[in-house]
Amino acid sequence: MAAPVEKKVTxxxxxxxxxxxxxLAVLTAVQDNAGLxxxxxxxxxxxxxxxxxxAITFVGGWAARHTPRGPAGV
Structure with missing residues (x-):
């Protein structure tokens, strides 16, 4: 049986x-303004x-809880 995808990964x-x-939306909106x-x-x-x-990915993965796992070898 395949292991479930951890919530952290999702x-x-x-x-x-x-x-x-x-x-990309922000960059498209300010395309004519290179001040960014x-x-x-x-x-x-x-x-x-x-x-x-x-950074958004890191914070999202860090803040999410781990998926509980059963005993090793099961």
Whole structure:
């Protein structure tokens, strides 16, 4: 029997999706206003922007509870 997907994995996956789509929506809305990342070198911008969904995923996975497991070997 396949083990269930841990809630932490599900929460982190949903957080990554929402964080990514939310970030893309914000970037689309401010596309004509580069003030969001003006102070960064062009080569660094994508890496800094990628930290937003990464941080949301980390916090979502960290905050979610573990899925209870049975005894080892069962």
């Amino acid at each position: 929460v982190a996956s949903v957080a990554a999706y929402l964080g990514s789509t939310g970030l 990342v003006t102070g960064l070198p062009d080569a660094l911008e994508p890496f800094v922007l990628a930290l937003v969904p990464t």
